[in-house]
Amino acid sequence: MSKPTPSLTRRRFLEGATLGAAALPFRARSASAQAKPTITYWNGLTGADGKIMDELIDQFSRETGVRMEQQRIVWADLYAKLQVAVPADEGPDLALIHTVEIPHFASDGIFEPVADATASAKGFKGEDYLPSTWQGGMYQGKRYAIPLDVPQHLLYVNVKVMKEAGLAGPDGKPRIPGTRDEVLAMAKQITKGDTFGFAIGTTNPGRYTWGFHNLLWQNGANVYAADLKKSGLAEPAAIEVAEFWSSIQNQHKIAPPANANCRDAFIAGKLGLWIAGSWNFTGLRDAKVEFVAAPVPRMFKQAVVWTMPHQFTFPKKKAVDGAKRDGAWAHIRWMSDHVAEWTLKAGQVSALRKPHSDSRITGDPVLRTLLGQAGQWQSGQATPKWVAAENITRPVIENVYIGQKPAAAAMGELARQINALPD
Amino acid sequence: MSGSVWRALLTVLMVVLAVAWLLPAVWVLVTSLKLTENIVRVPPEWIPWPATIGHYGEVLFSSSRTARIGRAFFNSIVVSLGSVAVVVLTSAMAAYPLARMRFRGRSLVFGLLVGSLMIPNAVILVPQYVLVQRLGWLSTYQGLIVPEAAMTFAFGVFLLRQFFLTIPSELEDAARIDGADPWRIFTGIVLPLSQPVLGALAIFAFRSAWNDFLWPLIAVNKPDMFPLPVALALLRGAYAAESYGPIMAGAVLSALPLLIVFLVANRRIVEGVRVSALKG
């Protein structure tokens, strides 16, 4: 790659980025710096969204001269590596993480706090964001992260499967279930041979905690009680969810086995109704699957939609390199300004309000569906134990899913385990 | 007659079995050659048509950060060859006096080394991590090479000593009378005569370092230092149509070096296994 001359870089930078006046000091400094920094950036965008991020980052580097070295591994391993790498001073300059990770990383001292003055000086202001995402970047009164987007659940409806099951209208459009009864009825009609009616989760649906949480929230339950001290999983509302979790496999027999790859099943035309993450939809388009996106149906009391916003954070360094930190800020700024493109290509709705009225976004049926869910969004609870609790939840709900353990006993045992988690 | 008929039947049976045995590997190869939209299909398709080598191109040359398999391939080569060099050198040097010289503590040293073959690697995992961290070797080549080599060292000593014992000592005696020192005898006579078994050890050490998974998984925190098995495993979250192609292409590429080694040196491996396993 040929290095652009400084003047060219600056001109393009000014053209490309629509910076607020607050970002001016940064602009001056970066233009005067002789060597543009290379910043390391870790993220877990291993799906189709990763390629989109590559393209955007290439564009960012061309426009600003700031080079980025991305390192990408699946989220669970990324977090383990962050926890190990940062104390060894091998952490990256910038990381993209999920909101629920912030409390425990912050309390372990893995992330650098960001002063409010710094954030607003760089042009990041609370009123520009959806409140829950902006609030999610805080832990115990300190800011650790700047939100990017809002990955969330939605219902994918497989057109081919629906047609075969006689669940499409004369215009070829599939019927869309809105309630649990409709989901169950349609799923039963679809399920036949190796085709399944309904699934929640991507790979290993049996242990898909994000789906389980979504259902909990729909029923007004949660992992922790409101005081964040004791687990709420032994409550009747949570047990009811666990019973449903088990019933789709064991009673209704509409869901694929616990270790099925639901995404591939959907692609192969073996799955009809699928609640899964918004990050899957560009991949489905690549695989040329005919599908319709619909809001998450109301399976319990309220049609709550699970979300887990992505946030930019600065992992701690023994010595902060000012140029690199500025480069990282420049990237956050640039991505925030170009988040409409990110939304359009990667399917992740922005945490910033402004692009929500972009006509290109409101014109896309899937994105319109995602935006339409905004009133129902909910995220994980802000406790450092959230992730640890999630880890021990997986095998338990899988045992429930495969009918190995009765729901009530499993939830009681899980609540005890969560209550016993060390501080 | 009946014997040869029976033998022919057995051959046919074995060939069928062997082909079945290879099918999963063929599936990997076939998948790596398919167009992305043709990969996930029911019923399964065994002929990758239309075929593409695009996944290999993406894996090896693209700037995509998702499939950094090319980089991981390079890391694996460095680590495996480095480990082979350390193992072969240190264990040959150690095995020579154990086979040929008398000194205090000889049986103790040999006994310790052989006994250590029974120590499971998992037991050493955590303290080894602590040690490598203290040395500042996390996410470095030496942090992978040296522990890998230490893991194979005792086995290498054992293997080479068995072989050195079978070399007639007359040549060494003659050289010694001519005034050659032990190092010259070792490098000039013993090592050249031991090429087959050194080759076997080298292959063994290469395979073990090339395929090791658990140690690099924990000892490398920087993704651009991952060797192949770790890079492949940590991509499995992307396990879906759009990344099967690159993952399977990466798997084929990761099998290639060993496949070539085994095709070229099949006989030597058998010999090495035989010396190590049976002549003990």
Place this chain on the structure above:
Amino acid sequence: MKPRRGRRQGAFTPYLFLAPGLVLFAAFRVYPLLEGLWLSFTNARLGRAQQTFVGAANYARLLDDTRFHVSLLNTAYYTLASTVPILAVPLGLAVALNRGVALRTFLRGAFFFPFTLSVVTVGLTWLWLLDPVIGPSTYYLRAAGIPVRSWLADPSTAMWAIILTTVWWVTGYYLVIYLAGLQDIPRELYEAAAIDGAGGWRSFRSITMPLLRPVFLFVLVTHVIGSFQIFGQVFVLTNGGPGDATRTVVQHLYETAFQNFFHFGAASAMAWVLFLVILAFSLLQFRLLRGHTQY
């Protein structure tokens, strides 16, 4: 007798030869082993600067750690259940190959090939082959009218799916070892037995089996030590599931030390319990199969 030492061999010569290897060995095998024992009696954690001696607290906690118990049982189950197929399948193939079939090199190569793959490749491949919805094996079984259930999602079969995968992976290695052992058995023995009227099965039992005893012992010990440390297959295929049905000790140890809790003390205690179990098993095997082999 060889001369005690040559003209130029000083008293230090053997030690000079040994030095590089022994330094490596002492630093990266012996020292960690002892350090691990020490850590198992401390509250060491990643990132915690000070570690204090806590006595046998880590071991005591293992007594209450039900997931550790499950892991230990699963590991023992895997080891025991996999022993027969892993001893028998390569033996059967080796005996067949030794009966003068054609294409021996190709056959041996075919069975050996999977062993050249990394455990991750093996795991990913079988994960797909066994997928309950889109997996080729599922499709063909269904097409053949065989009722399909998900092997990996059923606690009673998940471990067997892992064993199947492992057998496919390592058979070639043990096959080569058996073949080498079989070739060392003199042909004349079989010829003499045939003259005495012994059939194939009898000569297998009275000649092959006894003379292969050292090979057996080698395969058995290698397999058992390896099995107790099984990790990669589980990590890729099931991640311990369904539930905790395939969770193994090394996985539990890995998660305790490097993924969830970073608790080095507790993980070291697990490692030492595992070590003692392996040691007990190995001694038991030596006793049971005590032959003329020396190790």
